[in-house]
Amino acid sequence: xxxxxxxxxxxxxxxxxxxxxxxxxxxxxxxxxxxxxxxxxxxxxxxxxxxxxxxxxxxxxxxxxxxxxxxxxxxxxxxxxxxxxxxxxxxxxxxxxxxxxxxxxxxxxxxxxxxxxxxxxxxxxxxxxxxxxxxxxxxxxxxxxxxxxxxxxxxxxxxxxxxxxxxxxxxxxxxxxxxxxxxxxxxxxxxxxxxxxxxxxxxxxxxxxxxxxxxxxxxxxxxxxxxxxxxxxxxxxxxxxxxxxxxxxxxxxxxxxxxxxxxxxxxxxxxxxxxxxxxxxxxxxxxxxxxxxxxxxxxxxxxxxxxxxxxxxxxx
Amino acid sequence: xxxxxxxxxxxxxxxxxxxxxxxxxxxxxxxxxxxxxxxxxxxxxxxxxxxxxxxxxxxxxxxxxxxxxxxxxxxxxxxxxxxxxxxxxxxxxxxxxxxxxxxxxxxxxxxxxxxxxxxxxxxxxxxxxxxxxxxxxxxxxxxxxxxxxxxxxxxxxxxxxxxxxxxxxxxxxxxxxxxxxxxxxxxxxxxxxxxxxxxxxxxxxxxxxxxxxxxxxxxxxxxxxxxxxxxxxxxxxxxxxxxxxxxxxxxxxxxxxxxxxxxxxxxxxxxxxxxxxxxxxxxxxxxxxxxxxxxxxxxxxxxxxxx
Amino acid sequence: xxxxxxxxxxxxxxxxxxxxxxxxxxxxxxxxxxxxxxxxxxxxxxxxxxxxxxxxxxxxxxxxxxxxxxxxxxxxxxxxxxxxxxxxxxxxxxxxxxxxxxxxxxxxxxxxxxxxxxxxxxxxxxxxxxxxxxxxxxxxxxxxxxxxxxxxxxxxxxxxxxxxxxxxxxxxxxxxxxxxxxxxxxxxxxxxxxxxxxxxxxxxxxxxxxxxxxxxxxxxxxxxxxxxxxxxxxxxxxxxxxxxxxxxxxxxxxxxxxxxxxxxxxxxxxxxxxxxxxxxxxxxxxxxxxxxxxxxxx
Numbered sequence: 001x002x003x004x005x006x007x008x009x010x011x012x013x014x015x016x017x018x019x020x021x022x023x024x025x026x027x028x029x030x031x032x033x034x035x036x037x038x039x040x041x042x043x044x045x046x047x048x049x050x051x052x053x054x055x056x057x058x059x060x061x062x063x064x065x066x067x068x069x070x071x072x073x074x075x076x077x078x079x080x081x082x083x084x085x086x087x088x089x090x091x092x093x094x095x096x097x098x099x100x101x102x103x104x105x106x107x108x109x110x111x112x113x114x115x116x117x118x119x120x121x122x123x124x125x126x127x128x129x130x131x132x133x134x135x136x137x138x139x140x141x142x143x144x145x146x147x148x149x150x151x152x153x154x155x156x157x158x159x160x161x162x163x164x165x166x167x168x169x170x171x172x173x174x175x176x177x178x179x180x181x182x183x184x185x186x187x188x189x190x191x192x193x194x195x196x197x198x199x200x201x202x203x204x205x206x207x208x209x210x211x212x213x214x215x216x217x218x219x220x221x222x223x224x225x226x227x228x229x230x231x232x233x234x235x236x237x238x239x240x241x242x243x244x245x246x247x248x249x250x251x252x253x254x255x256x257x258x259x260x261x262x263x264x265x266x267x268x269x270x271x272x273x274x275x276x277x278x279x280x281x282x283x284x285x286x287x288x289x290x291x292x293x294x295x296x297x298x299x300x301x302x303x304x305x306x307x308x309x310x311x312x313x314x315x316x
Numbered sequence: 317x318x319x320x321x322x323x324x325x326x327x328x329x330x331x332x333x334x335x336x337x338x339x340x341x342x343x344x345x346x347x348x349x350x351x352x353x354x355x356x357x358x359x360x361x362x363x364x365x366x367x368x369x370x371x372x373x374x375x376x377x378x379x380x381x382x383x384x385x386x387x388x389x390x391x392x393x394x395x396x397x398x399x400x401x402x403x404x405x406x407x408x409x410x411x412x413x414x415x416x417x418x419x420x421x422x423x424x425x426x427x428x429x430x431x432x433x434x435x436x437x438x439x440x441x442x443x444x445x446x447x448x449x450x451x452x453x454x455x456x457x458x459x460x461x462x463x464x465x466x467x468x469x470x471x472x473x474x475x476x477x478x479x480x481x482x483x484x485x486x487x488x489x490x491x492x493x494x495x496x497x498x499x500x501x502x503x504x505x506x507x508x509x510x511x512x513x514x515x516x517x518x519x520x521x522x523x524x525x526x527x528x529x530x531x532x533x534x535x536x537x538x539x540x541x542x543x544x545x546x547x548x549x550x551x552x553x554x555x556x557x558x559x560x561x562x563x564x565x566x567x568x569x570x571x572x573x574x575x576x577x578x579x580x581x582x583x584x585x586x587x588x589x590x591x592x593x594x595x596x597x598x599x600x601x602x603x604x605x606x607x608x609x610x611x612x613x614x615x616x617x618x619x620x621x622x623x
Numbered sequence: 624x625x626x627x628x629x630x631x632x633x634x635x636x637x638x639x640x641x642x643x644x645x646x647x648x649x650x651x652x653x654x655x656x657x658x659x660x661x662x663x664x665x666x667x668x669x670x671x672x673x674x675x676x677x678x679x680x681x682x683x684x685x686x687x688x689x690x691x692x693x694x695x696x697x698x699x700x701x702x703x704x705x706x707x708x709x710x711x712x713x714x715x716x717x718x719x720x721x722x723x724x725x726x727x728x729x730x731x732x733x734x735x736x737x738x739x740x741x742x743x744x745x746x747x748x749x750x751x752x753x754x755x756x757x758x759x760x761x762x763x764x765x766x767x768x769x770x771x772x773x774x775x776x777x778x779x780x781x782x783x784x785x786x787x788x789x790x791x792x793x794x795x796x797x798x799x800x801x802x803x804x805x806x807x808x809x810x811x812x813x814x815x816x817x818x819x820x821x822x823x824x825x826x827x828x829x830x831x832x833x834x835x836x837x838x839x840x841x842x843x844x845x846x847x848x849x850x851x852x853x854x855x856x857x858x859x860x861x862x863x864x865x866x867x868x869x870x871x872x873x874x875x876x877x878x879x880x881x882x883x884x885x886x887x888x889x890x891x892x893x894x895x896x897x898x899x900x901x902x903x904x905x906x907x908x909x910x911x912x913x914x915x916x917x918x919x920x921x
Contacts (some may be wrong), residue, residue: 005777060753063322065584069877076841086852088752091837093584095593103589105753108723118587176477182560183390184592185587201830207477207571208560210581211874213881217862222467222475296675334796341798345713348705349723352772355765359733359741364745422640430637439641440817448819449651450826450871450895453889457654459873460882488647493643504734519630540734551829552870558798575737576829583740583833588748600740611725612661 007044031273039224053183058202059172059274063090063097063110064186066230067264070133070296071110077292078282085275094118101267107276109267119260123186127267130280133298135287136261137191138240138248140219141226147171149242156196158226159201166224178206179227185210190262193312195243229262232297256306256314263308264298344569360604367601371397374591381598387562389592396595398575400564402602405574407565408479408554409547412486415496417540420491420527425497429524436499447492457484463557470569477559480568485553497539501532534621538614545610548609549603551576556569574601627713630811640711651895657892662883666893671841672868677880681888685754687862688825688895690836691856694760694858695824699767700817704766712801731769738766739830747834754861759835766830774816778809815907822854822899826892828866836861837871 014259031234039118061071068091072199075087092100092110095118101109109115112135113127115124139155141147145166150158157163158176167173180202181188192199204207212233219225220237229247234240240248284290289300305316328470370376376396384397423443423561459480467476507530513523529536559571562579586593666680673679692802714720741888742762752758782805790800806813838861843853851888863871869888 052551062754065837066877072674072838072841088840088852088860089838091584092754093586095587095590096584097593099588105748105751118590120590175473180561180580182585183388183562184582187584189390199388199391201386201391201560201562203568204561205561205570206561207475208562208581209874211881212877213879214873218475220463225475317737334799337796337798341708341801342713345705345709348702349709351702352706352723352726352730352768355768356730358745359737359765362741362744404649419644419832422637423644425788426641430634430641434643439644442645443793443901445897446644448822448826449898450828450866450892450896452828452866453655453892455824456869456873456889457651460658461654461887488651491644491647519626521630521633522626523809524633537658545732547734549736549814553735556873576734578686579736579740580829580832583743597740603737605735607734607737609731611729612677 001306023155032139036129039079048164053276054070055278057086059085059087059108059276059279060106060112061087061089061097061108061266062092062100063108064094064112064264066112066135066186067093067110067133067266069267070264070292070298071205073292073296074288075279075285078279080115080217082275082278083284085279087279093184095184098127099266104269107272108280109265110252111265111267112262114263114265115187115267116310126269126271128271130266130268130272130283131263131301132266132280132283133264133288134253134261134301135230135232135298135303136250136253137189137228138186138234138235138260139195139226139243140238140240142215142219142221142223143237143239144223145171145174145226145239147238147241149245151244152195152197154260155243156198156200159196159200159203169175174224175227177222178216179225180206181215181228182208182210186262187212187250191260194262195228195260201205218287230297231258231299239313253299254305261299263301355441363597363600363604368598370591370594370598376505376591376595376598380593385564386596388572389595391622394591396591396593398599398602400562401573401575401599403564404479404572405548405576405606407560408482408486408574409544409573411479411483412512412547413540413544415483415487416491416494416543419487419535420494420539420543423491423495424502425524425528427530428502429520438501439495441547443492443495446488447496451489451550451553452556454485454489455556456554458482458557466569475571476567476569477557478567478569478571479558479565480571482554482558482574483510483568486547486550489550489553490546492549494539494543494548494605497542498532498536501535501539502528505532530545534617538617538621541610543615545607548610549576551580555580575603633843645763646656647731655886655889655893657885659875659888659893660886662866663890665898667887672839672884673878675877677830677878679878679880679884681865681884681891683855684841684863684868685891686842687839688864690856691730691756691759691763691822691831691862691864692821692825694756696817696821698760698764699771702764703768703771704775704813706772708779708801710776711779712797712805717774727769727772730765731773733766733888734829735827736829736832738762739833743833752859754836754838755833755859756835756862757858759831759862759864760858762830762834763824763827765825766827767878770823771817771821774820775809775813776817778812779805781812782808809905809909815903818899818903818906822896822903825895826866828864828870829869831864832870835867837863839863839868839897897914 068089072089079085079087094113097109097111098115098118100106115127143185147169148167150169154169159178163169164176166176212229215227216229216233216238219227243258246252246258248258253261266280268276289302293300305313309315367455381396381398383399384395385399386395386397387400388395420616423439427439445597448599462481462484464478466481467474509527510523513527554574555577558574560577561571562573565572579599641833661668668685669682670680671683672681680914741760742758746752746761747754783863786804786808787800789802840853840860842855847856848854848856851854865888869885872884880882
């Protein structure tokens with residue numbers, strides 16, 4: 001008998017120790033975590049969701065880390081309105097999101113790029129695209145470069161390493177340092193497609209960073225640095241460049257004058273139904289588009305005067 | 317008291333009970349060991365089947381993968397030269413070992429030869445704490461202290477990201493590995509060997525240099541190799557400071573990549589089954605392969621140690 | 624004379640390097656704690672993290688790290704004990720044992736990111752667990768198992784032979800000897816080793832990126848039903864741990880105060896690891912004293 005007790009004791013001892021530590025933490029975190037609940041209860045008052053749209057179920061949205069905060073925020077509001085629905089949002093990257101929705105492991109796949117660019121054509125065909133926001137980006141340079149505008153050709157030459165000094169494009173005599181994104185990044189794909197018009201390879205001496213915050217900091221701190229950022233990151237620590245003479249402003253994007261932008265996508269496999277459809281409809285409502293979407297630095301799809309297809313061709 | 321009771325029990329029953337107890341113990345421990353083997357076999361099998369599909373299914377040439385220096389997985393035509401990453405991993409981990417090796421061996425000598433006893437009491441906890449600091453914390457410190465420092469050293473002409481920063485961060489991370497192995501080896505050396513050397517009139521340094529280090533060379537190398545192995549497989553700390561450009565490193569200040577940093581940056585952004593994704597699995601397979609290589613080297617060293 | 628100078632020089636260099644290492648640790652700890660502690664307060668430790676605004680905390684991440692540690696240990700400890708006991712008590716000196724030893728060695732040398740990738744492939748995708756605490760815990764268990772086996776084996780081997788022989792003389796079964804004689808004696812070093820291993824698990828990030836995921840759903844800390852989606856202890860939910868959080872905010876995060884958050888989180892992480900170290904030492908000594916004391920009484 002004694003032996004069994006000792007064995008049991010040994011097995012549970014370490015677990016117990018950790019459990020007590022964890023229990024303490026659980027209670028402390030509980031006391032502090034009233035915040036999300038509080039925001040959850042304030043939203044129903046502000047929203048005017050039709051009462052008849054009673055839906056229930058679980059929605060799993062996986063994918064793009066860039067889009068995740070927006071979906072998360074909208075999801076929480078949606079859950080506040082519809083008590084029977086759970087919206088789970090996971091990051092993991094656009095590739096993961098598209099794969100999972102295509103395999104049926106997730107209800108929604110969040111992506112920075114068109115499914116056609118990441119999946120096989122026949123797999124991409126099964127997915128239905130819901131374009132929920134527009135993200136625009138600008139090339140940014142260190143403030144000391146003395147450049148405020150670059151033409152498409154100049155940008156291409158810089159990112160291909162043909163131009164290596166700012167004085168060649170009318171700036172100060174400083175070496176150009178490129179801050180790029182990983183080759184699989186959606187931001188990079190957008191920038192290459194619409195700003196450069198072609199895929200470019202990394203230039204020796206350039207660096208790759210995935211984080212917009214880091215890119216901004218490096219460009220702000222490093223002489224002669226150039227990178228690209230979504231509009232929501234632009235501030236006066238860096239110079240946002242005009243592109244072919246067009247300033248990077250929301251109005252210019254909406255008019256179709258400024259071309260460096262892309263859709264944020266939420267893909268479903270086949271047409272959505274039930275809770276997923278209700279959620280996506282809610283996402284497209286003006287209430288979300290004009291509030292949460294703009295709050296996070298995206299441009300509402302409804303305010304766009306131009307449209308694009310998967311090849312990037314503009315359809316008026 | 318209980319024990320005497322067991323003996324007092326009738327022989328037959330106690331034998332049956334013994335048998336049952338022993339069966340339970342045997343089955344339980346055997347299952348645990350079997351699980352270990354199942355785990356390792358499945359890791360190798362799954363990673364290999366994914367990693368090899370790049371070559372068999374997608375038709376990427378293994379020669380290009382291993383020796384190509386051109387990395388452009390989304391380009392047209394796409395090219396999958398992973399040499400910059402393989403090379404980057406080797407360069408960074410070798411450099412780290414080059415820095416950490418001498419330091420660690422000195423630390424071990426300090427603990428066992430210079431100030432035996434007291435030295436160990438001071439350095440042992442230091443080494444343990446260094447090995448306890450999580451790798452992301454090393455990465456974060458590298459990012460906020462080391463990278464700006466290197467950049468400032470070059471007068472702002474470099475970003476500070478690069479092989480040098482990566483190697484320095486890794487060298488601190490592998491210091492505990494090498495030190496503890498070296499210290500164990502030094503402690504295992506028979507006292508008589510040192511005393512014989514001292515008796516011959518040798519100084520302490522002569523004893524260390526001529527007797528202690530040569531005798532322990534295989535063990536010390538084991539420590540260094542295991543350190544390199546750890547550096548080779550380290551992912552996040554390196555990724556945060558190395559700059560991640562897909563080029564073979566040409567200087568300490570150039571941004572480069574390692575196998576692990578490319579995998580972390582791109583794995584989730586590519587879709588499962590695509591060649592861009594599969595080629596990352598090939599790199600994971602490469603990491604597995606190198607683990608085996610390091611272990612074989614360590615085993616060979618240990619064999620030499622016995623002779 | 625020359626030999627003497629060389630000796631002095633070498634001694635000086637060795638002492639210098641030893642001091643350098645102590646200084647490195649001092650600098651690292653000093654930096655983390657000074658930079659981080661100013662950012663730690665009750666709000667930071669308990670409030671949820673922010674995705675794009677400043678001022679977020681690490682509450683869910685801290686909880687995830689601890690809960691994941693518990694899950695991992697529940698899987699690892701019994702398996703590691705079994706494996707270690709086999710190696711110490713059952714393994715014969717033959718080729719098979721050599722092979723198993725190699726397996727343990729290889730498994731412990733696998734880069735943690737490879738273990739994470741394996742978890743992604745098998746648990747997340749093939750078994751359909753998704754990015755979840757369960758997937759993360761299994762991956763960490765694989766990562767931790769070889770260490771646990773080694774700790775157990777060493778602890779059992781360190782038990783004096785006489786104790787075992789005494790058991791044999793009493794006519795006990797082998798399993799009974801293991802559980803009632805060897806295990807209690809080995810317990811102090813087992814516990815010390817386990818807590819130290821736990822510290823390693825606590826700071827691991829690379830194996831978790833692709834298994835437990837990089838996001839945490841909003842948690843409801845008043846709902847402790849493990850089957851509810853928003854329950855903190857639902858093992859099927861995704862969970863970003865403290866270490867993963869540090870990596871994420873620095874490498875792909877959007878929050879403007881990433882540096883402050885990671886400094887604070889790093890300090891918490893390091894303090895926890897220090898605590899694990901101290902507790903391990905203290906507990907080992909405590910149990911040892913207790914056992915030796917009780918022996919004297921008998």
